[in-house]
Amino acid sequence: MSADVVRKRDAGATREAILAAARRHFAAAGFDGVGVREIAAEAGVNAALVNRYFGSKEALFEAVVSEISMEAFMGAPRDRFGEEIATLMATKSKSADELDPTLLLVRSIASPAVGTKLRDAMERGFVAELAAWLGGEDAEQRAALILVEILGFDLLRRVAGLDAFSPAKVEPARRRLARTIQAHVDGVDQG
Amino acid sequence: MSADVVRKRDAGATREAILAAARRHFAAAGFDGVGVREIAAEAGVNAALVNRYFGSKEALFEAVVSEISMEAFMGAPRDRFGEEIATLMATKSKSADELDPTLLLVRSIASPAVGTKLRDAMERGFVAELAAWLGGEDAEQRAALILVEILGFDLLRRVAGLDAFSPAKVEPARRRLARTIQAHVDGVDQG
DNA sequence: CGCGCGAGTCAACGATCGTTGACTTAGAAA
DNA sequence: TTTCTAAGTCAACGATCGTTGACTCGCGCG
Numbered sequence: 001m002s003a004d005v006v007r008k009r010d011a012g013a014t015r016e017a018i019l020a021a022a023r024r025h026f027a028a029a030g031f032d033g034v035g036v037r038e039i040a041a042e043a044g045v046n047a048a049l050v051n052r053y054f055g056s057k058e059a060l061f062e063a064v065v066s067e068i069s070m071e072a073f074m075g076a077p078r079d080r081f082g083e084e085i086a087t088l089m090a091t092k093s094k095s096a097d098e099l100d101p102t103l104l105l106v107r108s109i110a111s112p113a114v115g116t117k118l119r120d121a122m123e124r125g126f127v128a129e130l131a132a133w134l135g136g137e138d139a140e141q142r143a144a145l146i147l148v149e150i151l152g153f154d155l156l157r158r159v160a161g162l163d164a165f166s167p168a169k170v171e172p173a174r175r176r177l178a179r180t181i182q183a184h185v186d187g188v189d190q191g
Numbered sequence: 192m193s194a195d196v197v198r199k200r201d202a203g204a205t206r207e208a209i210l211a212a213a214r215r216h217f218a219a220a221g222f223d224g225v226g227v228r229e230i231a232a233e234a235g236v237n238a239a240l241v242n243r244y245f246g247s248k249e250a251l252f253e254a255v256v257s258e259i260s261m262e263a264f265m266g267a268p269r270d271r272f273g274e275e276i277a278t279l280m281a282t283k284s285k286s287a288d289e290l291d292p293t294l295l296l297v298r299s300i301a302s303p304a305v306g307t308k309l310r311d312a313m314e315r316g317f318v319a320e321l322a323a324w325l326g327g328e329d330a331e332q333r334a335a336l337i338l339v340e341i342l343g344f345d346l347l348r349r350v351a352g353l354d355a356f357s358p359a360k361v362e363p364a365r366r367r368l369a370r371t372i373q374a375h376v377d378g379v380d381q382g
Numbered sequence: 383c384g385c386g387c388g389a390g391t392c393a394a395c396g397a398t399c400g401t402t403g404a405c406t407t408a409g410a411a412a
Numbered sequence: 413t414t415t416c417t418a419a420g421t422c423a424a425c426g427a428t429c430g431t432t433g434a435c436t437c438g439c440g441c442g
Contacts, residue, residue: 009408009419030301032223035399046421051401109351110221110298119351127355138363144347144355145367152343156335160300160310164318164335172329176336180371200389200438226429237391242431384442391436399428406421412414 007044015053017043022064027100030107031061031114061114068101070126073150074133082182085146089153090165090174102154122147136187146184153177198235206244208234213255218291221298222252222305252305259292261317264341265324273373276337280344281356281365293345313338327378337375344368 007013021042025034036057040047054060076084092100109118130143157165165173198204212233216225227248231238245251267275283291300309321334348356356364 107301123354140355141364144353145364148343148347151346152339156339162335163314164331173332173336
């Protein structure tokens, strides 16, 4: 769990350890919910080193954000996109070790200090790419609506812990979520 | 904007002024994003009075949460539910004065201190009631999924400020959001 | 008119925050 | 082995946070 391994004086490895700890803590508690001392402690390092390597807490957050990518969502075939995304979202566990983009987004988007940076990362890294992949009418809005499904579901299931999405009850929700997302992929606009 | 009106020594009116200021600030910045001094200042009162009347900042937040209600969403007729909710969500402005339940939820649900209270209020005040109103198969999950649409959309449109949902671009999204919500109301589960 | 009670203010507490500059120390080069 | 550079530590800064106890003061009641 914590990095109590003795690490020889290696600037690169230490920098990476801080970054890894920051990923976890920012995703778990949000930008305002964690202090640099906690991050440094998990990296087995003094808090001052964080500022030494990254300049500031905000810059550290930017470094974390800059490497987020939604490519985990983009590999699915077009006709099974909704199904695969919904299954992924419904079964994702706490995911302690890995960088979790959706938790990072949901937990820090409200923070005034980094909210705009997150929005920019979202628009460039996800909406734009997904819209291009989708194509067709209202591609940008359809991509944004898929993001609504993903982030809204994660917000209620993993951040809020809504009972209706608990493991025992989530299956009907997963199935319906898959239909909804797929409808946005197909782009049918029945008006 | 600020309450610089001279208020005679009236405990009830002062209490209400604090509560009103708390509503706005909590909705605008989240539980962790605002200090009791700011709230008190807007109420035209010393910060110590907040704790005198409500016990603690957390208790003040509870007082705000206890009066939230989603009844604004529940008045729509069944066959036009999606349309009316989507229109409401797409046109809601910053709403400075009024209590805004969705902004309150989205901006504070990540806070460890009050997250569970918010989840409980959500489940009792919205999911349960909406599920009962919906009826039919998977009512609880369908209600929760409607909440996903509402909160996810508000998160991306008003909190993040996503460009795809700007006033000039929001109409196609509103139309598709209406279809999605209505599908959850109708409860059709095409599998 | 004066008295008391409660509304409201004030200053300060301890804790925690991000950040900084001076200091120590390990490890590679010579 | 000596030396020098960079990795890392340390203590402290100023600010802000929620909270508290003692204080002042205005209003209604007698």
